[in-house]
Amino acid sequence: MKGRKPGKAGQQKMNIADAPPYGSGTLGSDVQDVIGKQLRAMYDDLVNQTVPDRFKELLQELNKRKNKGKS
């Protein structure tokens, strides 16, 4: 986790020194915030991955099949 580049990932960070300890039942809003931002960053990274071509081909194939089957 060390040495992360500033910018995209760095912006998700906050510096909050006074978080209540986890495990106390309620989560500090700053910790919630960090987790939320990490989650979204990871997810956005996945969303930005290139979708394999085979899905587009599959869609066309499915549609073709449906045309044949029902017309």
Next chain:
Amino acid sequence: MGIEASMQDKILATLPRLRAFAISLSGKVDRADDLVQETLVRAFTNINSFQPGTNLQAWLFTILRNQFRSEYRKRRHEVEDVDGRFAENLTTPPEQQSRLEFEEFRQALTELPLDQREALILVGASGFSYEQAAQICDCAIGTIKSRVNRARARLAEILSIESADDFGPDGDMQAAVASARSR
């Protein structure tokens, strides 16, 4: 008749998000791609059950989520056999630093109970409202809320986050803020 071209385009447009959901849910790219494929087949088979004007993305997410759960029940031991090979076959050249962090976070996510994991991803990452997430998961809104809260608390434990600082100091802005605070 086939589905309309516009519908096909909309499904196509949803794919990156659907796949991101599948990857974060299952923790494995290969498995996620199988899930997406199965979801598309099911969507086409049951296209008549989609009500035009409703949220197509939510509909597809529901199919994928149910598909994953039914497989999860059947092959529980495999699902829990987390092997950490997540990043291997992602197609975009990785920015190694953040990729490592995403891997660590993704790993932590797979350690959550499935109920909590799906609720957190839907609300916290996919951008669904509590209400939509409740519909997708076929449960009450209050249930989703409590699952999301428990998921966050558990993740904080797994990742040992007691404060925002625990993500490790890095970045100039972070350092600047920290140094300003200590004065």
